[in-house]
Amino acid sequence: xxxxxxxxxxxxxxxxxxxxxxxxxxxxxxxxxxxxxxxxxxxxxxxxxxxxxxxxxxxxxxxxxxxxxxxxxxxxxxxxxxxxxxxxxxxxxxxxxxxxxxxxxxxxxxxxxxxxxxxxxxxxxxxxxxxxxxxxxxxxxxxxxxxxxxxxxxxxxxxxx
Amino acid sequence: xxxxxxxxxxxxxxxxxxxxxxxxxxxxxxxxxxxxxxxxxxxxxxxxxxxxxxxxxxxxxxxxxxxxxxxxxxxxxxxxxxxxxxxxxxxxxxxxxxxxxxxxxxxxxxxxxxxxxxxxxxxxxxxxxxxxxxxxxxxxxxxxxxxxxxxxxxxxxxx
Numbered sequence: 305x306x307x308x309x310x311x312x313x314x315x316x317x318x319x320x321x322x323x324x325x326x327x328x329x330x331x332x333x334x335x336x337x338x339x340x341x342x343x344x345x346x347x348x349x350x351x352x353x354x355x356x357x358x359x360x361x362x363x364x365x366x367x368x369x370x371x372x373x374x375x376x377x378x379x380x381x382x383x384x385x386x387x388x389x390x391x392x393x394x395x396x397x398x399x400x401x402x403x404x405x406x407x408x409x410x411x412x413x414x415x416x417x418x419x420x421x422x423x424x425x426x427x428x429x430x431x432x433x434x435x436x437x438x439x440x441x442x443x444x445x446x447x448x449x450x451x452x453x454x455x456x457x458x459x460x461x462x463x464x465x
Numbered sequence: 466x467x468x469x470x471x472x473x474x475x476x477x478x479x480x481x482x483x484x485x486x487x488x489x490x491x492x493x494x495x496x497x498x499x500x501x502x503x504x505x506x507x508x509x510x511x512x513x514x515x516x517x518x519x520x521x522x523x524x525x526x527x528x529x530x531x532x533x534x535x536x537x538x539x540x541x542x543x544x545x546x547x548x549x550x551x552x553x554x555x556x557x558x559x560x561x562x563x564x565x566x567x568x569x570x571x572x573x574x575x576x577x578x579x580x581x582x583x584x585x586x587x588x589x590x591x592x593x594x595x596x597x598x599x600x601x602x603x604x605x606x607x608x609x610x611x612x613x614x615x616x617x618x619x620x621x622x623x624x
Contacts, residue, residue: 462598
């Protein structure tokens with residue numbers, strides 16, 4: 305499938321109830337049976353990515369308090385792009401837009417989260433993206449979980465522990 | 466000494482310390498309860514920087530050791546800084562930290578087991594509370610979580 309990046313649109317849908325069913329439809333179109341509660345996660349969607357009228361990707365952020373980080377709150381960041389639309393630069397663009405949006409929430413004191421944390425489990429990403437700071441997003445390597453997922457994080461401006 | 470930063474003299478040690486300086490270092494650690502005799506003798510070979518006052522007395526010691534850090538599944542330079550009571554100032558910490566970063570960044574290029582950067586375990590409760598930025602502003606060590614004992618893990622990766 306050939307897609308022109310200029311045809312791609314990003315729509316911020318944070319806490320937009322009307323957009324929640326379309327997020328669930330998107331997951332249902334990809335997973336035969338999802339391993340997470342799509343209803344719950346639809347409330348955490350930050351951006352929809354469109355090609356024409358079709359959603360081809362989305363990002364989510366869930367506020368979590370982390371025991372190992374002095375119980376500070378982070379946004380657990382995830383994103384998913386439809387396998388047919390994995391075009392170069394799309395994931396980075398979605399990630400940057402999402403992280404910038406979440407940082408704005410922090411700067412406007414609309415969240416207690418001090419940063420973004422994400423777990424990398426995809427072997428291809430682990431093998432190919434090995435810099436301690438990801439170039440586009442600046443997500444920083446912070447170790448591994450007991451289950452072997454790589455921890456990446458980025459603090460918001462002025463964050464304190 | 467606090468507030469008289471110009472009077473602090475820092476020396477980098479790239480080679481084995483003379484026995485005279487080794488004894489001074491060990492005495493410093495014992496005097497201030499930093500280490501016991503045995504641990505002090507073991508760590509004396511890790512000394513990188515010594516800070517002295519105008520009377521040539523040691524007021525701070527910076528050590529490093531190449532260690533595998535299981536959390537990071539990589540090698541890092543584990544760094545430790547001990548400063549005598551009354552001499553602890555942001556200036557001294559920053560000065561020694563920046564100096565050590567530059568020296569160790571070059572040293573890392575010669576290591577077989579390539580360290581990613583500096584790794585520090587902050588145990589001083591006062592420092593944990595006072596220096597509580599997620600990323601320290603002038604010496605950008607980044608907080609990557611706490612140990613079960615409440616000590617802060619911080620890293621400064623090489624650029």
